[in-house]
Amino acid sequence: MAATMHILLVDDEESVTYLLQTEFQEYPEFSIATASNGGDAMNLVRSKVFDIALLDIRMPRVSGLEVLRFIKEHSPTTQVIMLTALADVKNAVEATRLGAYDFLSKPYDFDVLMATVRRAVEHRQLLIDKEVNAGSRPIEIIGSSKTFQDAVGYTRKLAASDAVVLIQGESGTGKELFAQLIHRESPRRTQAFVAVNCAAMPDQLLESELFGHEKGAFTSAIKTKQGLVEVANGGTLFLDEVGDISPLVQPKLLRFLETGEFRRVGGNDARTVDVRVVSATNKNLSDEVKAGRFRDDLLYRLNVVGLRLPPLREHKEDIPHLVAHFLHRKSRSKTLSPAAMEVLMRYDWPGNVRELEHVIEGAVALAHGEIIEPSDLWMNVGLRADAVPVSREVMSASPMASLEDVEAEHIERVLRANDWNRTRSAHILGITPKTLYLKIKRYGIRVPPEA
Ligand SMILES: Nc1ncnc2c1ncn2[C@@H]1O[C@H](COP(=O)(O)OP(=O)(O)OP(=O)(O)O)[C@@H](O)[C@H]1O
Ligand SMILES: [Mg+2]
CATH class of the missing domain: 3.40.50.2300 (Response regulator)
Incomplete structure (x- = not known):
């Protein structure tokens, strides 16, 4: 209904x-x-x-x-x-x-x-x-392994109920995607799906985003504003990164979950809406409770039904399908060499599906020909200063090279992956832009004229 x-x-x-x-x-x-x-x-x-x-x-x-x-x-x-x-x-x-x-x-x-x-x-x-859903495209969830399909099947079942759901899983495992799946398979599918990132905003702003504010509630409140709980009325409210919600806003969210009531910032009237709450976090909320950063009564209210998404390393047999999916989205013609696929199968994927998606996108941009080779695969580029090309095994499998050759090649790759942006590349490489400049000259790295 x-x-x-x-x-x-x-x-x-x-x-x-x-x-x-x-x-x-x-x-x-x-x-x-x-x-x-x-x-x-x-x-x-x-x-x-x-x-x-x-x-x-x-x-x-x-x-x-x-x-x-x-x-x-x-x-x-x-x-x-x-x-x-x-x-x-x-x-x-x-x-x-x-x-x-x-x-x-x-x-x-x-x-x-x-x-x-x-x-x-x-x-x-x-x-x-x-x-709310500007630019949203149909959701495609890839994965046919038993581990993954169990999670999908369980999600479809719990979608039909109106239960409050907490999705837990490592970063990049698809928590947001599953939140959308819950909404789309629920009786509320024709109503709004409103996502709020609780980590992205300062406390005050989060409260007024969630619950709205009355005109004059604070200096910049020049107009009355509806909260996202109201925009989501009849539909689903997705609280992303809920583990980061501040101690200031936690009691207000708790009250809302307990009674369905809320007040706009600066308002006195208690309001009610009909929303289903789905939340997600990559933190271990029980640990957060133990550390005193998260209220246990709030965790209890958020976690009426728990959904745990498996890390990618636990369902590696889905990697080839995911790769095909991400490749197809970026390029109709490029494919992976068997050696490259093997590298992907051997890697541990700490950043899970999101990391795989980025690696494939990067490879499509980097590969010169139609075939993506191990040397086109870059894990963690842009995430850490010690960005490492692929697996170390691949490096050691390639012919012996001097340290300088490896350094020159590495610098060029980082530059390319960052659209030749020297400031960003220097940051990733952990050197100053000036040192980067000197190394580019020394190794004769050819920077495209437009860069
Ligand atoms: N099974 C899947 N099939 C297709 N794409 C997927 C799948 N799982 C994740 N993705 C894609 O991977 C990316 C990360 O997924 P999502 O944002 O849902 O992860 P998350 O768990 O919310 O991550 P984070 O904790 O970093 O916020 C998205 O682009 C998503 O579309
Ligand atoms: Mg997310």
């Missing part, structure tokens, strides 16, 4: 809201809240996120237009459909300007109303997709 759609009905004639509510009862996918005046409507909007609001324009005291303005400021993704008693052109124009989605004239025809509501729901979805 699809996620529930929340609708707010606002009309001062209670017979109208009563009738509408009765008619909506036949559609269990809609959950209806009603208000008979603008003030009540605003209070409801303060405490909850609605997908759709149906608003009567003419109401005593607070008019429908004022409620519309309030909704668009406090809950911009809510789509508002205005109900008017007469052909009220002036108000219609004004409502459009304020961001109303559509109009219906009273007495309304319920079928027409329903069709309009469904269009508005779709429109909201498109808006959210555009905002």
